[in-house]
Amino acid sequence: MPHKSQFERISKMKKPRRIIFLATLVFIIGINIAYYNTASLIYEKANIISFSSESIYLYETDIRYEDIRNGIEKIKNSFPKEHITI
Numbered sequence: 001m002p003h004k005s006q007f008e009r010i011s012k013m014k015k016p017r018r019i020i021f022l023a024t025l026v027f028i029i030g031i032n033i034a035y036y037n038t039a040s041l042i043y044e045k046a047n048i049i050s051f052s053s054e055s056i057y058l059y060e061t062d063i064r065y066e067d068i069r070n071g072i073e074k075i076k077n078s079f080p081k082e083h084i085t086i
Helices: 004-042 065-078
Strands: 049-051 055-058 061-064
Touching: 061 065
Parallel strands: none
Antiparallel strands: 049 055, 055 061
């Protein structure tokens, strides 16, 4: 069983990770709110993300499902078909 000092060291190591995670989360939420507020001044229907049967609309970018499928196929084809394990 580890000593008490080792437990204290482990618990202190987790604090910076939590702080960085929460700071990143707050930053991303802040960017989304700023984008929505700015876009709502220009457009009547400002959307951060919306879905349709043909595409995904994300931050004024239209991503078609066909493009996603093609990208996945290119990634799959870049890997060799047979693997040799040593």
